[in-house]
Amino acid sequence: MTPVRHNRGFRTLSVAAGVLFANGAHAQSSVTLYGALDQDILYTNKTLNPATMKNGGSQVSLVNGGWQPSRFGLTGSEDLGDGFNASFKLESGINVPTGGFNDSNGNFFGRQAWIALDSRYGEIKTGLQFSPFLIAVVALDPREFSFFGGSAAIYAHNVAATGIFTPNAITYSSPDFAGLRGRAMLSLGNVAGSFQAGRAYSGSLEYSLGFLLITAAIYDSNPGSATVTPIPSTVAFEGRVIGASYNFGSVILKASLTNYKVKSALNNNVYGGGIEYRATPALTLNSAINYITDPDNRNNHSLLASIGAQYDLSKRTLVYAQAAIVNNHGAETTGFSVTGELSAPAGSTVGINMGLRHVF
Template identity: 50%
Template sequence: MKSARRVGWTIAAATMALSGAAHAQGSVTLYGIVDAGFQITSKTAGPNGTNAGRTFALTDGGAGPSVFGLQGREDLGGGLQAIFALESGIDVANGGFNNSNGNLFGRQAWVGLTGSFGTIKLGEQFSPFFLSVFASDPRTFSSFGSGIVLYGNNVFLTGAVNANAISYSSPTIAGFQGSALFAPGGIAGDFQAGRQWAASIQYDYGPLTINAAIYDGNAGGQATPVPTGVEFLGRTLGVSYRFSPLTLKASFTSYKVAGSFNDDVFGGGFDYAALPSLDLNGGVWYTTDRNNSNNHSLMGAAGVNYLLSKRTTLYTQIEVVNNHGAMNTGFSVSMPQLLFGVPGTAVGANVGIRHTF
């Protein structure tokens, strides 16, 4: 995080004596986000997709996930560095886990090497597909009314948090940068169970950015409880252009989910830094089921962020969703009952505070 509190240290002589390692310099960053707000919606999905009525509640992560984590690196010489990350999702409403796969460090837990050759990571991590969808989102994956709602509505955390994974990210060459990830399922005698792979490529040319990615994951495997639970094939293509202080984005994402929807999502929107302390953003997403065109939805959302300081932000957001057929686009990923919606038009809004450290 840009505003993270940084804690540095030099490895002590006693530690070197125990490990036999050569003297090196390292640093660790402790960082986090604490986000809470009030959320209201005109409709809420009940049993069998029925309308259970309005919801008004205190919610964790109204604008984005509440997390804490550690990142570290050690200089190994010759431009080579050892790196690691441990990150947990937390629920500020009740003190439990949230926004992860339910484990202590359910968002990220990896170690790797980085240098002029690129970066290699081993462990639980975000996939190149998920990061590409994020990069194309005009509302930076706000928990309320953004592309992350459609992602979660289709496949939960599959393809986002990837356990048992190894990834490689290349250096940027002539504006191009690529990444690839592979995660075996770990089931004896069944190489395909839980197998996941993803790849992405991004091109930057001044204010223009184009990115594309693919994800292919099978059900099963040893990763629990969520990451390999939904079998799907994902594709995405996005473009953004910066007219400082205005950024425009457009994207196409496909979620072909086994035994369920085959959704195409067309999205676009803007982010406008109106003042150093004021940010305005908005987006529209149209989702249609290729298996049945009667299933479709339109979601629109807008947000206002007011920066009280570099670390503390007040925000308010509004969202409108219109569902047809069996489509069930919801409002938010921060509350399970709001991830899925009901037929017809529904309106929601939230207001909250977000602090980073």
Template identity: 50%
Template sequence: MGACALGAAHSAHAQSSVTLYGIVDASLLYTNKTLNTTTGQSTGHQYSFTDSGMSGSRFGMRGAEDFGGGMRAIFQLESGFSVANGAFGNSNDNLFGRLAYVGVESRFGTVKAGLQFSPFFLAVYDVDPRDMSYFGSGLVTYLNNVFVTGLFNPNGISYTSPEIAGLQASALLALGGAAGDFQAGRQYSASLRYHLGPLTVDAALYSGNAGGSAASIPVPSVVEFNGRALGASYAFSDLTLKASYVQYKVAGSFNSRVFSGGASYRITPALNVDAGVWVTRDGNDSSNNSVLASTGVTYALSKATITYAQVGFVTNHGAMHNGLSVNNALNLPTGTTAGANVGVRHTF
């Protein structure tokens, strides 16, 4: 009876909330070349309806329960989908293939357990000149090198500290899930962020092994690689400048070193323009290199809906086949390929 009464009192005082949210994004894409995966050459130009031309289409829910004393339980479930055909997409192709975690927040920091983004990916995102657009951004170079490894991390346990004197640290360990072999599929990542007024500096690392249970999901996230990242951003009122260096050292493949820089400028509250350049060099073979450059403009029709246009080009040499768009043009042939897309994005 006492236990029941105690439980009732807890329910009466705890405050909880659940929020449903999502993004629906669609565009028309043109590239003057496409990749023939057999020959490595072009099979001609393309016009296509493209899911997620700027941001990945998704829906999800997040919730929290306040325990008092600055502590609360949190959870988030997020599913990616393709607006082109309604199938799973922009994730690891599971139901909640983008995020699925539970955690606790307090004044001592945040602990999460489950499928989540790595500190390495979040640091790269933070200093990308075009905020990881699905067309012409650091997200394209990220996926070209390691696909979704480090982006969607199954079996993850993470800790993020509070910000102290401008410093904030994060660490993640993702267990491989293979009985008898702790190293199979094991992934770990850490980052350190310094924030002082308009200045932000990010440093991060990642180490991932092949194998483990994550190798059996529809889109595996266990590319064996070591990653390093260092970048900074500085905001001058409506102008933001960003620059970074990211290394993707992939076992048995490229040792890609990506240098990027760019800017974003808010012309009016509704109109924004940005641009960036990403130069990739293979540390194992200098003949493998790539240059990606792009620019984009967005116009807010309302608080929830924007229209956008993006143009860019990528030049590949040697064995590199970097692309322009996450969907429909992730890999492109040698030589120079130009492309553009126009679309609309609605958030709810």
């Protein structure tokens, strides 16, 4: 989804470097410590006062994860022979400015905690993991799921961490069949006497033909899960996404339609599109525009537009600058930053951030 890019897009949510252990009597295995630190200075000309739901004034703040999430973790794999491989991942989100938890469900290993077995027949993964719906949304975001001005802020604004950090999940990912690949996930509610309470499922299909990629995914969950996390990760909602991308080499075009529906709470269609341009081996430029509208009430709508630039100082360190504007009408309170401006007041709100990111 090719040069190394510092955790850009979903493909780099599991960047790892530095083998700590590699040994085994009958099979090769490895364990790796990895991580990323990302923080930025954010300016917004308006903020949302939750008490009045009106403008609370401008703000300058040092926030965590302006481009991509800050995190650290352990990952490992073991070659079992005959084409079989076992792997695991434990990943925690961290808040660089404060040293606390962030970019997770609020638990210690609240981003990922899973074990997997894969072979030529596909992969089975169990534990806390990203849903196929989220993977599809990330793949279709021209801002590479930047935490500022992209699909990440829209996603979190609508359903918090649900479908991102999915608990009690079992996922099967198929091998590639002539460009076609599928994923299917079941998340259990762990409620005695009721299989349906808290149950969630998600699935996706993607088809690649040359430089064209077409992706579609669904998510559906029930209320009543026995799992409770500091940041809500079991909101009962229906999610649908379909879109395509085309890679011209240095230029990638993407467009998508996403729906988030929470019963008796919200119903938002998101029409998104944009472009990513690899200007030089070190410099990447991208922009996106998202129109959010409530199909049940056309008076509720938002427009979010953003641009960004990322410059690689090295293979591990980059600097970035981004700008966004969101215009809200009716009951919509769409923001443009996962940290610092997840919700915005009515009218136009402008934000600018500059940050530094280092991976290890």
